[in-house]
Amino acid sequence: MAYVIEMLDITKTFPGIKANDKVTLQVEQGSIHALLGENGAGKSTLMSILFGLYSPDSGSIKVRGKDVRITNPNIANALGIGMVHQHFKLVHNFTVTENIILGLEPKSGLVIDRKKAAARVREISELYGLKVDPEAKIEDISVGMQQRVEILKMLYRDAEILIFDEPTAVLTPQEIHELMGIMRRLVKEGKTILLITHKLKEIKEAADYCTVLRRGRLIGTVPVAETTEQQMAEMMVGREVSFHVEKAPANPGPTLLTIEHINVRNAKGLLGVKDLSLEVRAGEILGICGIDGNGQTELIRAITGLATVESGKILNKGKDITSLPIKERTGLGLGHIPEDRHKHGLILDFRLDENFVVHSFDHAPFSHAGILDFKAIRSNADRLIAEFDVRCGQGGATPVRSMSGGNQQKAIVAREIDQSPDVLIVAQPTRGLDVGAIEYIHRRLVAERDKGKGILLISLELDEILDVSDRIAVIYGGEIVGMVNAAETNENELGLMMAGSVRKVS
Amino acid sequence: MSILLTMIPIALVYATPIVIAALGGLYSERSGIVNIALEGIMMVGAFTAAAVTAVLEPSTTWAAYYGIAAGIVAGMIFSLLHAFASVNLKADQVVSGTALNILAGGLTVYLCQIFFDQQRTNAFTTGLAKVSVPGLKGIPFLGPVLFMDVYSTTYAAILLVLLTWFVVYKTPFGLRMRSCGEHPQAAASMGINVLAMRYTGVIISGALAGLAGGAMVLTQDIQYTLGSIHGTGFIALACLIFGKWNPFGVLGAGLFFGFSQALSIYAKDIAFLQKVPLDFFYMLPYVLTVIALVVFSGKSVGPKAAGELYDAGKR
């Protein structure tokens, strides 16, 4: 069979890092071809080169057998290549239709022919089963629908080769299922799909071939049907990985964090958390599972001080912190790995070493008499980068915005764990991370537990909750509807409680 | 009531340059470049228009129109500096705009000194003449207020509001320009040349601010001096914010400011305002401007990416 895309010996260097090092990728017409690699392995870079956003330092590209030079996205579009970016490129206050037609607007006379545009959007969306509301504003629609808009943008431009950059990282399980269906439908209509992901399950479910990258280098291309998840994981990280967290039984000590009957309002002004009480003890990991939007966000915000508590009390080691400012809570030994790492975890336009000291810049050793000690700040960064294996092009001087998502996350984890807080609030710590990084973060959390810290883990991933936690609380409609020991429960039981059909407090 | 009727024509004269300059700011900011240089560009436009008018008046009755055209061209050229600094050199747009504002004062006075041997242009005799619309001016009540002895630039301002609304919300050009102001990376990924679009936005704003400066000096002054524009460019900026970056909003805000200025002339004739010191009314537009900027600038109703450096690789 002929290759529709051939990228041969592609090399691309960024300041301080070889993002792609002589990578070759050959893709068959009409297949779903997965691109697998750890965070920072160079997957997005390779695809951005194919889409004309970056130009390679060396190497050549063939599309349908012909040598091409793709120097900007317009050329990629003309060759029938479309891309759904990891971070959506949608104008938030435009309608769905406006986003789709932007740059290629149907006209009648001088004006945009909105009727024709909407009709065309409807036509394509029906053909491929991509449900959208053409008149809705982007800021008002769900993430899943936003992604469908991105797909429609490509199809509207008659793209034949569709690149998906980590499309499932932001989706709920149902939306992921839908997306897999959509991709199969696209392939049936003759499209070719390049799928970037590090979720092995998805590759197993959808892809025909899988190309593995590690630290910018090509490791190999394998047919998915003949390769196990374990084998692919090893190719990706370069060593054996375990999907299970090794840990000894918990040895819980005294209670550290106490939450007593708190009520918290959500963004809409309704009660997001209702009369909720919890205890986290020293030396245990308490997992909170539940379907997205059942009060997890409000709970995290209340504990960490991002939201005010309507009524009730929060105690840390017996001290009332309910209405303390965030900085004082941190000072009393409360760490926070936030749900939204861009909004609450990092200052994206600051350097990595500066981000490492956002809690502690104002006292020794990082400042003396109000003057920052950059030497100490830098050596602190070097230490954390080495210890937590944060991959960044220019060490502590790397602008955080330029780092890959997984390494941004590792940076936050490094900073928070290094503070050594007695209580650590951990929200979605491995969202969008590869198995190697997930394994590492889980091990670090367990190590903190073994040091006698109390950890509250909030995650939407059931596997993660079951694997890492000692006790599990199920949250539903802002209330705790279940409290079980991790060793004595299973996915089924949790699933029923998460849906609100069973209550169990043991 | 009759005072209100006599106030309207004056308010329109004041509102005209404010609205036109604010529309200029609208194009620039919609494309993603904050343009606080409106004031300076207006000064350059006003100087050019006044100089050309004063020189040509003896030889042609169209002198003021040549003056306005020259003001537009001068505004465009002057705004190129801002486009170059903020698009090519990636300078901070507020700093660049401030530099232009400072430069405009020195430059225009310096040129006056060279051409006219004084710190101002020569005086012109008529400036822009008023026009009346035959037929419509006979309408009772409205006729004398809106269609008799009105400056053509006022009509131009209203037409520009309509035209801007059409261009910004109805045409492909407008959609693309707005996308550059909201999310330039998205625009670029759809094949739009963000840099060219921003140049276009700034140059249009230069043309309109130049026109506004010409319109102002030729209707409210007898010559160009350093004080001819006296902050009108900043009032226009406040209008842009008050009007939520929407052409009709800008028109409304511009009329509001026009009236508040007219009030300073008529306050002494209005019984219940006679006690208030006149200075209060002189002060009013500027106080309102400061309030508008303080109250509204925190709320992000404007183009999201305006003022931000454009980095194609930003994620």
Ligand SMILES: Nc1ncnc2c1ncn2[C@@H]1O[C@H](COP(=O)(O)OP(=O)(O)O)[C@@H](O)[C@H]1O
């Ligand atoms: N625009 C950029 N500037 C500097 N470094 C970059 C840029 N884009 C990517 N990198 C670096 O190149 C490496 C590969 O990144 P990327 O292709 O995004 O990885 P992946 O998509 O596999 O997670 C990372 O170390 C990342 O920090």
Ligand SMILES: [Mg+2]
């Ligand atoms: Mg990536």
